[in-house]
Amino acid sequence: MIQTRGLTKRYPRVTALDGLTVDIGPGVTGLIGSNGAGKSTLIKLLLGLAPATEGSAAVLGLDAAREGDAIRARVGYMPEHDCLPADVSATEFVVHMARMSGLPVTAARERTADTLRHVGLREERYRPMGGYSTGMKQRVKLAQALVHDPSLVLLDEPTNGLDPAGRDEMLSLIRRVHADFGISVLVTSHLLGELERTCDHIVVIDGGRLLRSQSTASFTEVTAALAIEVTDSDAHPRGSDAVRAALAAAGVTAAPTVGQLLEIEVTGAEVYDIVRDTVADLGLGLVRMEQRRHRIAEVFEEAQS
Numbered sequence: 597m598i599q600t601r602g603l604t605k606r607y608p609r610v611t612a613l614d615g616l617t618v619d620i621g622p623g624v625t626g627l628i629g630s631n632g633a634g635k636s637t638l639i640k641l642l643l644g645l646a647p648a649t650e651g652s653a654a655v656l657g658l659d660a661a662r663e664g665d666a667i668r669a670r671v672g673y674m675p676e677h678d679c680l681p682a683d684v685s686a687t688e689f690v691v692h693m694a695r696m697s698g699l700p701v702t703a704a705r706e707r708t709a710d711t712l713r714h715v716g717l718r719e720e721r722y723r724p725m726g727g728y729s730t731g732m733k734q735r736v737k738l739a740q741a742l743v744h745d746p747s748l749v750l751l752d753e754p755t756n757g758l759d760p761a762g763r764d765e766m767l768s769l770i771r772r773v774h775a776d777f778g779i780s781v782l783v784t785s786h787l788l789g790e791l792e793r794t795c796d797h798i799v800v801i802d803g804g805r806l807l808r809s810q811s812t813a814s815f816t817e818v819t820a821a822l823a824i825e826v827t828d829s830d831a832h833p834r835g836s837d838a839v840r841a842a843l844a845a846a847g848v849t850a851a852p853t854v855g856q857l858l859e860i861e862v863t864g865a866e867v868y869d870i871v872r873d874t875v876a877d878l879g880l881g882l883v884r885m886e887q888r889r890h891r892i893a894e895v896f897e898e899a900q901s
Contacts, residue, residue, distance in 0.1 A: 597622055597748055597780050598642060602651035605637050605804070612637040614804040615651065620782060624774050626791030626798045626812075627784040634804035635784040636676060639750050643668055656747055669697065672741030672749035672779075676756060678733065682726030686717055686736045689725065690743050697744035704743075711739045715769060731762040738769060742779070749773065751783040755790060767794045822860040823853075824871060827881035835880045842874045856883070 598620040605613040613634045629635050640646040642655050644664015653660040655667045680689065687708055694704035712721045715735040720728070725736060734754060741749045751770065755763040767790060773779050785791050791798060792812060800807040824839075832838035836856045843850045848870055849861040860871060868885075875882045 598653070598655050598782065600638075600651065600653045603638070603641065603648055603653050604650040605634075605641060605646070606649045612804050613641070613648075616801065616804065616806055617651075618799055618806055618809050620799065620809075621797070622780045623796040624771065624781045624783065624794060626795035627782060627801065628786070628788060628791055628798060629784070629801045630786050633786075633801050635801065636752055637804075638801075639673070639752055639782075639784070642750065643671065643673060669744075670747050672744070672746040674737045674741040674749065674751045674754055676752040676784075680725045680728075680733055680736060683724050685724055686712060686721040686728075686732075686739070689736065690740050693740040694743040699744060707743050707745070708739075711743045712736075714742070714772075715739045716765070730757040731759075731765070734758065734762075734766060735769075738766075742773065742777075745777075746779060748780045748782065751781060753784055753786075755785065755787065763790065770794055822862050822867065822871065822885065822887060823857060824860060824875070824885045825857050825883040826875055827856070827883060829879055832878055832880060835878070838878050839871075839874060839880065842878060843871065846870050846874065 603616040644660045658667050690708040691704050799809045826835040828835040840850045850858045
C-alpha cells in the first residue's frame, strides 16, 4: 500500500524525516512516534502535499512526487487539527467533500447518509458543526475521509482530545473500517497502548528515522518468562523479596519489576511447580501468575536506548 525509500524532508532548522525506508501492507497499521517525530510530515509527503528533499514515496503504486492528484482521489485523509466550518452541517460538509472527490450529486448524498450513520451520527448530522463536541467533530472528519470509498485512509491522531470512552469508540470504528469495508488504514498516534490493541502492524519512528517495523503480534509475543505477583505477610513484610531469595536458593532467577511483581526466567516446565511450592511454603498469597508479554512501550524504549 505504501513504500518509501530514503525519504527525507528538511526544513531550515530541522530534519523532519531522515532517510525513512519502510513498506506498509494492507490492513490496519499504526505509526507510532512522539510529537515532532515526523508522523504528520510523512502523511503530507505521501499525499503529495509537500515535496521531499530526498528519496521517494509511492502510495498504491503511484509516485507521491508526480501523481499526488491520483493518490488523493483514491486515499482518504483525516487531519489532526480542527478544520470543520462552524456554520455548516455535517451532512452539507460531507456531501461537499464527496462531490470534491468526483461523486455525482445523488451518489454523494446517498454515500454521505450511509457514512455518517456508520460513524454514529444520526439526527445531529443536520445541525451546524460549531455546536458539536470534540468526539462528534472527530466522527465527521472520519466520515469525510471514508465517503468516496477509498482504498486507503490516513488518520492523523484521530483520538486527540477525546475522553477514554470516546477513544475506545473511535478505535472500534477504525477497526471496523478495515473489517467491514476492506479499507486499509494508516493511523498515527503517540499513545502506544491504543495502537497495540487496534493495529495489525506497527511502525515506530523517532526523529524522522525508522526504529522498528513489524507485526503487532511479534511486538507482543509471549516470552520465555513468567510474571507473578504475591502478597505480604507478618513473617515476610516484603513478600516479593522473600520469594526472590527462596527461588534463588532453588536455582531459579527472578527479577523485580513494579511493586510486588516478579519476572521469572523459565528454563523448564518444573519452574512452574517450584514457584507455586515456594509461594505456598512461605505462606504468601499468589495474586497472579501469567506468561510475560512484551508491551510496545518497552520495545520502543529499547529501540531508543
